[in-house]
Amino acid sequence: MHRLLYTSEARPVGSGDAAQDEVQALCRRFADANAAVGLSGALIYIDRQFIQVLEGTLDVLEDLFERICCDFRHANVRLIDLMPIEERLFKDWGMACLSAGESSPINLRDELSEVNFLVGVNGREAVDQIRSLLNRYGGGASFTQASGSERLAEAFAA
Numbered sequence: 001m002h003r004l005l006y007t008s009e010a011r012p013v014g015s016g017d018a019a020q021d022e023v024q025a026l027c028r029r030f031a032d033a034n035a036a037v038g039l040s041g042a043l044i045y046i047d048r049q050f051i052q053v054l055e056g057t058l059d060v061l062e063d064l065f066e067r068i069c070c071d072f073r074h075a076n077v078r079l080i081d082l083m084p085i086e087e088r089l090f091k092d093w094g095m096a097c098l099s100a101g102e103s104s105p106i107n108l109r110d111e112l113s114e115v116n117f118l119v120g121v122n123g124r125e126a127v128d129q130i131r132s133l134l135n136r137y138g139g140g141a142s143f144t145q146a147s148g149s150e151r152l153a154e155a156f157a158a
């Protein structure tokens with residue numbers, strides 16, 4: 001099993017909270033698709049930047065990353081890290097989503113900005129930070145628990 005981390009620049013998808021809503025809707029769709037192929041992860045959206053963590057088998061990750069790289073909804077895809085892992089950090093989420101728009105709590109905006117900075121310096125710390133933000137904002141309004149998570153859990157149990 002491997003974990004992949006990349007960043008990219010979102011193409012304009014509306015502004016402010018509209019963009020945030022759109023990203024959350026995308027996450028729900030990705031979560032379902034990911035659950036079907038045993039992928040887990042998280043997507044961060046802050047200041048028009050995407051930061052995505054994906055976990056799964058190497059062949060499935062490579063296949064998806066190839067598609068992601070040529071997706072017109074973003075540009076300048078930069079692979080930050082691809083590492084073998086023993087255990088998933090995001091096993092409860094087909095695709096967790098943390099995004100901050102104009103009406104988000106200032107704390108969440110600040111913390112996501114910090115992750116955005118950290119990812120350029122130390123990818124592994126950035127991943128740990130994302131994971132701990134999910135603990136903290138897990139029940140918050142700006143958080144979308146992946147709808148595919150139950151199915152993912154079933155897939156692992158099988």
Ligand SMILES: Cc1cc2nc3c(=O)[nH]c(=O)nc-3n(C[C@H](O)[C@H](O)[C@H](O)COP(=O)(O)O)c2cc1C
Nearest residue numbers: 030031033034050052064067068069071073074095
């Ligand atoms: C920022 C970003 C993240 C994405 N994450 C996922 C993902 O986690 N899972 C997924 O199936 N597709 C994801 N996609 C969509 C893929 O790029 C692609 O559109 C999708 O897999 C369908 O591919 P296909 O049209 O070749 O079947 C993402 C796209 C973007 C722009």
